[in-house]
Amino acid sequence: MKNTEIAMTRNRPYWRQALDENWRRLRRNPTGRSGLILLLIFALMAASSFIPPLISPIYNPMHGVDPHISHTTGPSLRHWLGTDFIGRDIFSQLLAGARVAFMVGITAAFMSVVLGVAIGILAGYAGGWADTVLMRLADMIMVMPTLLVVLMAAALFGQLSIWTIVAMIALFRWPGVSRVIRARILSLKQRPFIEAARIAGASHLRIMTRHLLPNVLPLALLYMTFRVTSAIIIEAALAFLGFGDPTTVSWGMMLQWVWKTGHMFQAPYWLLPPGICISLLTLSFYMLARAMDEILDPRLRRRGES
Amino acid sequence: MQSLLEVKDLTVSYTTPAGKILAVDRVSFQLEAGRSLGLVGESGSGKSTIGTAILGLLADNARVETGAIVFEGHNLLEADQETLRRLRWKKISMIFQAAMNALNPIMPVGDQIVEAIRVHEPEVPLTAARQRVADLFRQVGIPARRLRDYPHQYSGGMRQRAIIAMALACNPRVIIADEPTTALDVIVQDRILKTIIRLQDRFDIGILLISHDISVTAEVCHQIGVMYAGQLVEIGTKEEILTTPAHPYTRALLEAHITLSNDRQPAPVPGPAADLHRLPEGCRFHGRCRRPDANCRRQTPSWHSLSATHKVLCREAESNGN
Amino acid sequence: METDSRKDAIVLAGVTRLYRSGSRLLTARQKTIRALDEVDLNIPPGCIFGLVGESGSGKTTAARLMVRLEKPDSGTVSVLGRDMAGLHGKHLRRFRRKIQMIFQDPYQSLNPYQSVISIVSEPLSLRRQMTKDQRLDKVLETLALVGLDPPSTYLHRYPHQLSGGQRQRVAIARAMVLDPQVLIADEPTSMLDASIAVQIYRLMLKIQHRSKVTMVFITHNLAAANYLCDHIAVIYRGRILEIGPSGSVINSPCHPYTQALLDALPRFGHIWKERRFDTMLDEPRSDIPQNGCVFYSRCSKAEYSTCRRQPVLKSAGRDHKAACFLI
Numbered sequence: 006m007k008n009t010e011i012a013m014t015r016n017r018p019y020w021r022q023a024l025d026e027n028w029r030r031l032r033r034n035p036t037g038r039s040g041l042i043l044l045l046i047f048a049l050m051a052a053s054s055f056i057p058p059l060i061s062p063i064y065n066p067m068h069g070v071d072p073h074i075s076h077t078t079g080p081s082l083r084h085w086l087g088t089d090f091i092g093r094d095i096f097s098q099l100l101a102g103a104r105v106a107f108m109v110g111i112t113a114a115f116m117s118v119v120l121g122v123a124i125g126i127l128a129g130y131a132g133g134w135a136d137t138v139l140m141r142l143a144d145m146i147m148v149m150p151t152l153l154v155v156l157m158a159a160a161l162f163g164q165l166s167i168w169t170i171v172a173m174i175a176l177f178r179w180p181g182v183s184r185v186i187r188a189r190i191l192s193l194k195q196r197p198f199i200e201a202a203r204i205a206g207a208s209h210l211r212i213m214t215r216h217l218l219p220n221v222l223p224l225a226l227l228y229m230t231f232r233v234t235s236a237i238i239i240e241a242a243l244a245f246l247g248f249g250d251p252t253t254v255s256w257g258m259m260l261q262w263v264w265k266t267g268h269m270f271q272a273p274y275w276l277l278p279p280g281i282c283i284s285l286l287t288l289s290f291y292m293l294a295r296a297m298d299e300i301l302d303p304r305l306r307r308r309g310e311s
Numbered sequence: 312m313q314s315l316l317e318v319k320d321l322t323v324s325y326t327t328p329a330g331k332i333l334a335v336d337r338v339s340f341q342l343e344a345g346r347s348l349g350l351v352g353e354s355g356s357g358k359s360t361i362g363t364a365i366l367g368l369l370a371d372n373a374r375v376e377t378g379a380i381v382f383e384g385h386n387l388l389e390a391d392q393e394t395l396r397r398l399r400w401k402k403i404s405m406i407f408q409a410a411m412n413a414l415n416p417i418m419p420v421g422d423q424i425v426e427a428i429r430v431h432e433p434e435v436p437l438t439a440a441r442q443r444v445a446d447l448f449r450q451v452g453i454p455a456r457r458l459r460d461y462p463h464q465y466s467g468g469m470r471q472r473a474i475i476a477m478a479l480a481c482n483p484r485v486i487i488a489d490e491p492t493t494a495l496d497v498i499v500q501d502r503i504l505k506t507i508i509r510l511q512d513r514f515d516i517g518i519l520l521i522s523h524d525i526s527v528t529a530e531v532c533h534q535i536g537v538m539y540a541g542q543l544v545e546i547g548t549k550e551e552i553l554t555t556p557a558h559p560y561t562r563a564l565l566e567a568h569i570t571l572s573n574d575r576q577p578a579p580v581p582g583p584a585a586d587l588h589r590l591p592e593g594c595r596f597h598g599r600c601r602r603p604d605a606n607c608r609r610q611t612p613s614w615h616s617l618s619a620t621h622k623v624l625c626r627e628a629e630s631n632g633n
Numbered sequence: 634m635e636t637d638s639r640k641d642a643i644v645l646a647g648v649t650r651l652y653r654s655g656s657r658l659l660t661a662r663q664k665t666i667r668a669l670d671e672v673d674l675n676i677p678p679g680c681i682f683g684l685v686g687e688s689g690s691g692k693t694t695a696a697r698l699m700v701r702l703e704k705p706d707s708g709t710v711s712v713l714g715r716d717m718a719g720l721h722g723k724h725l726r727r728f729r730r731k732i733q734m735i736f737q738d739p740y741q742s743l744n745p746y747q748s749v750i751s752i753v754s755e756p757l758s759l760r761r762q763m764t765k766d767q768r769l770d771k772v773l774e775t776l777a778l779v780g781l782d783p784p785s786t787y788l789h790r791y792p793h794q795l796s797g798g799q800r801q802r803v804a805i806a807r808a809m810v811l812d813p814q815v816l817i818a819d820e821p822t823s824m825l826d827a828s829i830a831v832q833i834y835r836l837m838l839k840i841q842h843r844s845k846v847t848m849v850f851i852t853h854n855l856a857a858a859n860y861l862c863d864h865i866a867v868i869y870r871g872r873i874l875e876i877g878p879s880g881s882v883i884n885s886p887c888h889p890y891t892q893a894l895l896d897a898l899p900r901f902g903h904i905w906k907e908r909r910f911d912t913m914l915d916e917p918r919s920d921i922p923q924n925g926c927v928f929y930s931r932c933s934k935a936e937y938s939t940c941r942r943q944p945v946l947k948s949a950g951r952d953h954k955a956a957c958f959l960i
Contacts, residue, residue, distance in 0.1 A: 205759070208726065220744070467688065496688050497855070569830065569857050570901070570903065571904045577860065579829075
């Protein structure tokens with residue numbers, strides 16, 4: 006066989022096989038399946054959030070005011086979930102909110118996990134003073150209440166944009182991830198295959214990226230799913246308390262508008278949809294993470310600390 | 312002699328993602344009191360599955376397809392979980408490979424065995440149980456002062472001996488030892504095997520010793536059974552198996568053994584290990600056999616007796632024997 | 634082995650390695666274990682050298698020092714004429730390619746997320762001068778050498794798709810792909826079936842025959858050491874007790890510990906039908922002298938008055954030395 010042909014007959018990489026296998030198990034797991042279905046509904050909502058403004062400018066979630074309405078109204082054919090206090094369509098706001106929730110949740114979780122994994126691998130592999138310094142830093146950040154710190158930052162610097170909020174959530178939520186990753190690295194780095202790589206002449210960077218990283222990726226993915234939930238909740242809380250990005254329609258922001266205009270107990274059609282959406286979306290990510298945990302755990306335990 | 316434990320026509324299957332496999336295929340043997348039988352074979356030959364089937368500890372994806380395991384007149388395969396649970400340790404006990412996992416790290420070793428006795432024989436008073444454990448420790452060669460030590464204070468060999476003491480705690484009739492000395496070094500292995508030999512002489516216990524190393528079974532056992540790809544292919548007394556092996560696989564195993572003598576060069580068993588998912592037609596060993604003939608590919612071999620105690624599952628024996 | 638020590642492949646000179654067990658919260662005293670105690674050892678090039686002892690004897694520590702996974706507390710470890718302690722960073726990485734190692738457990742020594750091609754070509758990819766095609770050729774050649782045939786069918790498999798014996802062959806291929814001058818094998822068959830072990834031993838003999846690599850074979854089994862090695866050193870509690878050509882050590886063992894190791898081998902295929910020496914006590918002695926012979930506590934022949942000092946290696950035949958007062 007020619008060399009080029011050999012290169013062509015390549016199997017799928019092991020991580021792809023493992024991913025496919027776990028994906029199959031996730032879909033068979035009842036919790037995982039419910040989480041996935043819920044998530045799919047929200048993903049559809051987020052994807053279709055572009056449609057209402059195309060139908061008519063009055064369905065723009067931020068600026069589209071129905072010219073015939075100047076106060077909040079209940080559900081109708083024209084406005085399926087009614088309108089808010091200046092006549093904006095609640096349904097299109099809900100769809101836009103789904104998009105924002107996904108964006109905030111996934112970006113913040115992704116950033117915090119990337120940071121946490123990088124620091125966890127570095128601390129666990131390097132050991133010594135680097136480990137001590139990084140982990141003490143992690144401890145310090147871990148005990149700071151994220152919401153309070155972001156609130157104070159908002160109070161100090163005025164309005165925060167949605168991306169600043171995302172960055173701050175990421176910056177405060179990595180320590181938990183890095184602790185778990187570091188613990189795993191500590192056991193992994195004792196394994197002969199890491200020593201074999203050292204003897205083969207691999208540099209530290211190569212050992213960290215090529216040998217350690219793939220072995221902690223499933224764990225990182227699991228933590229990312231858990232982090233999505235907390236990021237969405239933090240953003241919603243910030244927006245509800247009035248420190249959100251005023252140029253973005255998020256579910257938290259919608260709740261804030263309900264509250265600020267005094268419609269808490271007058272307009273259930275306005276209050277309930279964003280509230281229910283926040284709960285269900287976080288629930289779906291949580292169920293997904295729990296199912297992943299169940300799937301990954303026995304495998305981690307079997308391979309684990311010997 | 313009345314047999315203590317009889318395995319009759321046992322077939323165990325596993326359901327795996329790649330399909331159903333027969334890990335144990337129609338295996339029969341008898342174990343007598345005060346005697347020991349060694350089961351030898353490569354990993355995947357089904358030898359450990361037989362041990363777990365006797366103890367009623369088969370994995371979730373395993374299923375007994377046919378056969379019977381008769382102990383003291385009862386078929387264990389028809390017994391309910393509660394009966395099996397009571398039999399285990401008390402009548403049929405086990406010695407496993409992973410000695411560390413079998414001991415509770417936060418409890419002194421002596422207390423653990425006292426506890427095991429009191430769980431299975433609640434009528435035994437505490438002092439009597441303690442006395443019994445002290446006797447057992449002496450018999451397996453652990454100094455009595457080590458009774459109060461924790462597992463991590465024991466060496467690997469001593470832990471394995473503590474496991475043997477635990478297995479003997481309730482005066483069982485049968486002991487199943489699955490690779491009891493694998494991963495231990497030669498001196499410790501020697502000690503453990505000596506202990507096992509002494510115990511079977513003294514207590515009239517039937518021992519089923521499972522090992523991949525034919526020299527280990529030869530050291531301890533009166534009888535040796537050789538397993539290949541789920542089947543028992545040859546069984547006989549130790550002398551018969553070592554001096555007049557009849558199955559080509561047994562001969563290959565003996566030749567593959569590294570020994571001290573320089574005049575005999577070890578030869579590896581040829582060919583790849585049997586794949587239970589793709590078993591060949593005819594004799595399962597024909598692909599690795601040194602002298603297969605055309606019929607070995609087509610015909611399933613049948614048992615042939617070479618003596619009252621020695622039989623083999625091979626066509627070659629048929630042509631030579633009759 | 635009265636060879637010129639400058640030419641020796643590996644030289645350990647007065648090597649001591651201590652392990653300190655971490656001070657526990659409850660038992661405050663800290664224990665120091667001498668894994669290796671003032672060990673001198675010369676391993677000539679181009680031979681297979683056996684280091685034999687039970688677990689805890691220090692044999693694995695010696696191996697780890699030779700590839701510099703650890704550093705000695707005192708003494709020097711020189712490999713191919715270079716003091717390993719003086720090598721750092723890039724120089725160490727470059728030098729390490731000449732000294733490769735095979736580990737005990739092939740289930741732990743291969744990265745589960747790497748395919749065979751990735752495992753075996755990794756040491757090569759760290760050498761920049763090779764083109765991708767050259768690398769692939771080298772990988773295929775090495776896989777064929779270790780008996781994974783046809784090599785191309787193994788390239789894209791993952792460790793979990795291989796048997797224990799095949800994994801160990803991949804590990805050997807990873808070690809051999811760099812054409813090392815020294816290969817250290819730390820109990821390479823202890824996790825494998827007895828019938829597979831022979832295949833690995835034969836492979837090691839074949840490799841040594843072809844490449845003239847200096848091999849250090851670490852084992853607890855004198856029969857395996859006898860089969861593979863030209864020279865054997867028997868090590869116990871960090872000290873070398875007997876050293877010499879294999880035939881001489883096996884056929885006329887001098888040290889009671891070597892004799893005990895031979896006695897302990899199963900009778901099947903043994904050169905002696907019965908136990909011959911009975912030098913190992915079942916119950917260790919309690920009157921252990923300070924700085925005495927390390928084997929004193931378990932030796933049936935020892936006498937307190939003679940053995941309370943530390944014996945040195947003395948000649949017991951041609952190239953054959955033993956550290957015992959009783960010879």
